[in-house]
Amino acid sequence: MAQPRIAFIGAGSTVFMKNIIGDVLQRPALGGATVALMDVDPQRLDESALVAGKLAATLGVSAKVETYTDRRAALEGADFVIVAFQIGGYQPSTVIDFEVPKKYGLRQTIADTIGVGGIMRGIRTVPHLWKVCEDMLEVCPQAILLQYVNPMAINTWAIAEKFPQIRQVGLCHSVQGTACELARELGIAVGNVRYRAAGINHMAFYLTFEEKMADGSFRDLYPDLLKGYLEGRLPKHRSMPRCPNKVRFEMLLRLGYFVTESSEHFAEYTPWFIKRDRPDLIEKFAIPLDEYPRRCIEQIESWKAQAERYKTTDRMKVEASHEYASSIVNAVWTGEPSVIYGNVPNDGYITSLPRGCAVEVPCLVDANGIQPTVVGKLPPQLTAMMRSNISVQELTVAALMSENREHIYHAAMMDPHTAAELDLEQIWNLVDELIAAHGGMLPEWTRAEAKRQVS
16 A cells, blocks of 8 residues: 655654654554655754654654755655744744733733734744745645644634645644543543534633443533532642643633633633732632743753653654544545544634634544534634634734734734733834844834834
């Protein structure tokens, strides 16, 4: 049987590459795949190639590993394209996204989805994704793009606007990861949990969350989650002690549904949890301010130790991850169907959200590709919550498509957390300063003066 060619753009993300490629090579039908690793950092690329080679040796498969610093060469003839890069990296861009807003009293936790940090990340990231798409149309037009880059919704929307012919899906692990987390909270085997979720990336909700009983029937688990929170027994099993997950349970109490993304993320998508004049809220809900920079530093230090171990070991521990990439590749390549949660342009899949925005919905995957399913209308309180974030995404995509710097300010003005903390002049000045600080990391058009000046 023929084997697929998988291009991995941003392969210097070695730990993530190890998880994704390790999943792929464990699939019986994919063990002979050609893996084309591409990165702009030759050292990280060599480290990733070493890891990929040892993965193949450990698994006893015939996979072929190739390395490239030229993106187009890596993409040549690819059947699947996996993208996982962070434009600007921790230094300087993540530091800028956190430190400049702090001067205005605006504090963040993750800053990679919306908020001023998410907006700036989108502006500097989308042009690079568009370049990948340009190359794909030239050298692998039928390939499927599996995009693991934040801000996921902005990226997915912007790709669909400029390159509608590209077959793409944005992938995240929050839906399946949170299902496992809630099963642990309730002491239930995750294999006995059935759920249906929908929404936008990092703001999808479980519309149903149930346990399969011995007689084959299903029991609603929402009453158990709500009772556990009201009685103070939940949350209890979070793997990150400094992020104990209180925000999401509070939102369950207020909205009646559990959100799929973490509390540290969700705290900055709303105007209610991070307020500079309310330190009691930070303490009550254990909001981990500056969480993403801490993780970046920890991951950098952790990688140094891991890199040395990888160099000296012949065999590697290979475990299945929760990521969807290998399931998609296997389903498309073999025709064996699977179901995943993917981020796709809204072609009527969620009828209460704007057409064309990026939505996260269940998708059937088989030899025909990725086929999103229709969810229909969401509960009105969930729809309203998502629309507040979609407005920010829409304006960021509008800025990119029209190359209109003014829409960057508009996006920041509409952001729920930013608007709750800053006035219009502060927002305008903050965006000015962020654009100046990022400099050449942003596209050239951002350096043109905004049409409307604020004194």
